[in-house]
Each structure stands twice: as C-alpha cells, then as structure tokens.
Amino acid sequence: NLTIIAAVNKIDMANARTVVVKNEIAHLLHIDPSEVMEISGKTGEGVEKLLERVIEYVPAPTPDTDDTLRALIFDSSFDAYKGVIAFVRIVTGSIKTNTHILAWATGARGDALEVGYFSPRLVSSDTLSSGEIGYIATGLKDPSAIRVGDTITSVSMKGRDFKPLEGYQNIHPMVFASFFPENGEQYDELKDALGKLHLGDAALAYEPESSAGLGRGFRVGFLGMLHSEIISERLTREFNLKLIISVPSVEYEVKLQNETVQFIRSAALLPDPSRIKEISEPIVQLEIISPPTYLGAVMDLVSGIRNEYIATEYLGTETVMLSYRVPLAEIVTDFYDRLKSVTQGYASMGYEPVGMKSADLVRLDILVAGESVEPFARIVPREQSVRIGRAMIEKLKVTLPRQWFQVVLQAAVGGKILAREDISALRKDVTGYLYGGDVTRKNKLLDKQKRGKARMKAEGKVDIPHDVFLKMLKR
Numbered sequence: 296n297l298t299i300i301a302a303v304n305k306i307d308m309a310n311a312r313t314v315v316v317k318n319e320i321a322h323l324l325h326i327d328p329s330e331v332m333e334i335s336g337k338t339g340e341g342v343e344k345l346l347e348r349v350i351e352y353v354p355a356p357t358p359d360t361d362d363t364l365r366a367l368i369f370d371s372s373f374d375a376y377k378g379v380i381a382f383v384r385i386v387t388g389s390i391k392t393n394t395h396i397l398a399w400a401t402g403a404r405g406d407a408l409e410v411g412y413f414s415p416r417l418v419s420s421d422t423l424s425s426g427e428i429g430y431i432a433t434g435l436k437d438p439s440a441i442r443v444g445d446t447i448t449s450v451s452m453k454g455r456d457f458k459p460l461e462g463y464q465n466i467h468p469m470v471f472a473s474f475f476p477e478n479g480e481q482y483d484e485l486k487d488a489l490g491k492l493h494l495g496d497a498a499l500a501y502e503p504e505s506s507a508g509l510g511r512g513f514r515v516g517f518l519g520m521l522h523s524e525i526i527s528e529r530l531t532r533e534f535n536l537k538l539i540i541s542v543p544s545v546e547y548e549v550k551l552q553n554e555t556v557q558f559i560r561s562a563a564l565l566p567d568p569s570r571i572k573e574i575s576e577p578i579v580q581l582e583i584i585s586p587p588t589y590l591g592a593v594m595d596l597v598s599g600i601r602n603e604y605i606a607t608e609y610l611g612t613e614t615v616m617l618s619y620r621v622p623l624a625e626i627v628t629d630f631y632d633r634l635k636s637v638t639q640g641y642a643s644m645g646y647e648p649v650g651m652k653s654a655d656l657v658r659l660d661i662l663v664a665g666e667s668v669e670p671f672a673r674i675v676p677r678e679q680s681v682r683i684g685r686a687m688i689e690k691l692k693v694t695l696p697r698q699w700f701q702v703v704l705q706a707a708v709g710g711k712i713l714a715r716e717d718i719s720a721l722r723k724d725v726t727g728y729l730y731g732g733d734v735t736r737k738n739k740l741l742d743k744q745k746r747g748k749a750r751m752k753a754e755g756k757v758d759i760p761h762d763v764f765l766k767m768l769k770r
Contacts, residue, residue, distance in 0.1 A: 300349060302333070304334055317333075361387040363388050364390055382428075474515050475512030476539075482511045485538075496526075498517070550575070552571070574656045576624060579621060581597075586614065600626070658673075698721065
C-alpha cells in the first residue's frame, strides 16, 4: 500500500525521449501520462514541484501512544569503539542512553552507549522518541547481531507477550558464488570485509569454504546477479581485495529415496545418484524489455537456453516486453552480457522467483589423469552435459601445463565418459649427445625413455597450479 510518484529524470539531455518514456511508465503503472512528472536533477527543473507532491501524497508519521520501545533498523555501520551503530526509526516508545536493549530476531543484547540523530553527521542526544529517526550505538562487536528490518526493544520485554514490528523475515539467497583471496594471507581481511558489508545488507549471506586448489574462502549468497556484481565491486574498491570469484550457481532441492530433503549449493555436496529420487531447481519469470528492432535477436538468444514462452507485450510504439519462465541457473552467468551484446546495450531484463521445478540434472565431473577435481565439478542438465563437459576440458587442455608424461582429461557423469582430450608429454632429447655408432645404442636409450614415461603415466600425479584454478573458475 505504498504511494508511487512517477517522474522522468534527465529531461535536459538533447536525446531525451521524454514523451515516449512517460507513456511507457504510465502503461506499467496504469495511470494517465499527465501524472508522470518531468524533472532534471542537473538544472533543478521540476524538482520543487516533485517535492511538493511528495509532501502532498506521502503522509507524515503519526506518533503512537504505546510506551513499549519498538525501533525499526533500516541501516547500520560499525565503529571500532562503539561497536555496531544501528540506524533506526522509533515506531513506539522511547530510548535513552544506557538503556539495556535487545535485537529481537537475533536475540543479541547490549547497551545503548549513545543515542542521537542525523544532522547529517551523528549528533548525540539524551533520548529518541516515537516518530523520530536516529541512531543507537549498541556496543555489540558482532556485525551479524544487527540486521536490517529487525526490531530493537528493551531487554525487559524478553519473555513477555511482545509483538515485534511486522514484515521482518530472514532473506533467502538465490545465487551463490565462491570468493577466494588471490593472496591466501588476506583471508581474515575478506572475512572482516564481508562482515562489514553484511551490516547494511541483510540479504548478504556467507559461510567458510575450503578448496584444495584455492585455499580458504567463503561461499557467498546473493539475491541475484546485480547484487553479486555490487558486492564483488565493493570488496575490490573499498577494501582493496583481489579476489578469485567462481562461476555463480543456484541452490537445488534434492529429495532422497527415504523422502528426506536436502538443499545443495555446490556439486561437491550432491549425494550419490543411487540415493537421489528427484532434483528440483529454482524457476524465475524473466522479463526482457527491448526496442522492437532487436526482437528477433532476443528471441534467438533465449531459444539457446531452457525456456517456456509466456507472452509478448508492446509498451507503446518503441518498446516491447518478452516474458518467459526459465531456470535461474540458465541466466546467472553470462546471459545478461550476451543480451546487451545482441541489442547493442538497449535491452534490459528483470526476473522474479516463481517456485521450484523438477529437472533431469546430473553432476558433471572433470577428471585429470583419472582423478576427479572437486572445484571443477558442476550440476548441469543431462542434455547439456556433453557440450558443457567438452567445453571445459578443451579450456583445461590449453590452461594446464604439460607434464613429463601424457595426461588424460575427461568429462564424466557417474561412470560414463562424455568427452576426452589428451595433453602430450614433454620429451627430453636423450640421444642428443650421440654422434655415431650402431643404431641399437639410440634405440636402447629411446626404449628406456619410453618405459619411464609409461611408469610415470601409471603412477604419476598431476599437481594443478593455483593459476589454473584461477583461469578455470574466474568469470
């Protein structure tokens, strides 16, 4: 039940399509185009009228007579001395300095070391009352103890018939990726950085993960692709971290033969196929908005992934919207980049979850010299396993350094080999110092080399360098 005030910005630009965009917004919101305001943040045109409309249509908060403290957390930051600083709106009651406080959802307890308001810098005050917006320095050192959307109240309310503010729920990540520091010594820095970002982003989830080739890192969960791009960019720019980021994946629902259900975020955790009854994957409704000129190119692009066509809708004369149902796993890697490429940057896309759907999915393993390499394992549709497996070992063939013996690369599902590539052995010229004599001398040395290579092939183990994992897993 929110009030929506529509406005078109940047009307001062020479190539602004003000009328067209107003009609598109009006179509989406089911309003008259005359209700869409025209503004320019650069010149200030229309801004005053927009603010007047906000005052007119958005009601001011009304103070509540309830004395029970209920403070809504809408953001937070971290201070080395004051701990987590929660930015709040006092919905009911009031809070003073040194009040014993409780974060309701997490159960974390602390003391209000300082309360105050924004001016816009933090200005301390004696109290915050109902209807006011300000901050509370909680003294808590654990960033995960304060979550956006949670309710702060008095510790005395614990165990009583207390009703927290409605609407809070734990956010369930949809897309997952592994983050490893290029320098293993930066693991603690990455951990601290994720904790600080989690303060103001309740949708960010992370847990420790370890890889034989990449060392220690974190499995990080996001709401979607844009969310993952923002977090990775902030880790790079704000915390100066150089990261190895794996290809994004989704969470699968695995029903076992004994009817128990597991949620799997990594191929390495997938149970044995004999125990699996059914695997379900998340499905989303995908909406692509594009100029009609690129309609054919967009439809060709979508035809290359698993999809269920829903509708085509024209938003005015210069914009068309295509709707599909697709598995989330099909669009979390490079689909958006390819969409921008085929439409010269004009198309945009959005999606929303619509549930889970059973699918014929398998674990694809990559074998190097007969040994499975866990970081390369992926969950893929059975019908695409051959194509994906072949592409992966072809890339690995040009990435993995040659050894002193022949190395066999294989893509396999269960016990079935789907694709194979061989990396030829390095060869030392063992006859280079010979300048003559009987040919049997040369053959004797070559036979000895051949037997040695056969023994190395049977017993040798390939140590995969760190940079190979980096090239194979990096997006």
